[in-house]
Amino acid sequence: MSVRRAGAVAIIALLAAAVMLAVRRIAGGIDRDFGVVLLYALVPEAVCMLGLLVTMCPVVADELERGTWQHVAVRPGGRRSLLLGTFLAAVVWTAAVALVALGLTLLAAGLPGSGRLAAIFAALVVVSCVGRAALFALPAVILPRRALVASVAAALVVEYMAGFLPAVINQLTVSLRLRSLLVRWMGWERALPTELQLLVDTQPAWVQILAVVILASVMLCTAGLILARRQFPPAEEA
DSSP states (O other): OOHHHHHHHHHHHHHHHHHHHHHHHHHTSOOHHHHHHHHHIIIIIIIHHHHHHHHHGGGTHHHHHHTOHHHHHHSTTHHHHHHHHHHHHHHHHHHHHHHHHHHHHHHHHTOTTHHHHHHHHHHHHHHHHHHHHHHHHHHHHHSGGGHHHHHHHHIIIIIIIGGGSSSGGGGGOHHHHHHHHHHHHHTOTTTSOHHHHTTSOOSOHHHHHHHHHHHHHHHHHHHHHHHHHOOOOHHHHO
16 A cells, blocks of 8 residues: 555544544534534545555556556466455454554544444444445456545445445345444434434344354455456556
8 A cells, every 4th residue: 555545544533532632612512312423424435435445446456557467367376366365454454443443543532432333343344344335346346447536435325325226136235234233232222213224134143243244254255256357458557
């Protein structure tokens, strides 16, 4: 990853804490439930999403720009290794940045029970990174030169539009699983209004995590199959 990309994500991590601190000062204090929802929007959603956009999307584009794609393509297992290596690096690096952001944002929020919240949100960060990194792998191998734009579109359409539809299609989104885990771990199941209960899944936490693992595996395998058969014109490899 370039220094510019790393710096951008680091700024985003600091910005999450700054937003929380600003809200706390403007409101003169933060209600715990509101603070938890804001923390969820800032860290497992915003920081993780933006971090993965800059780490996972360039998996093929960087090789094309450096002119090293041919070496990767002809090496046995080179394409698969490139995809999986980038996936693991993106998950680990983004999760590390998000955990730092989580610590800073919790300090800025000053919410009671911060230890328990840290454990809950650390788990949500890992689930978010695994699921979204696999999602962004698809546009990265299908449209490498436009991977960032395609990934943003995928996030908006799949995660935020389809993810908030009270229909079967939202079962295929990571956002549904994250919301469901948050509601269950915070003990909000009975407190949710009826209309909001349609936006979460009542299955146990292990079912939500297993669903993300299955979704990520399917998306990664699909991306791997596509990448194994992709051929780029000489003009793109230059």
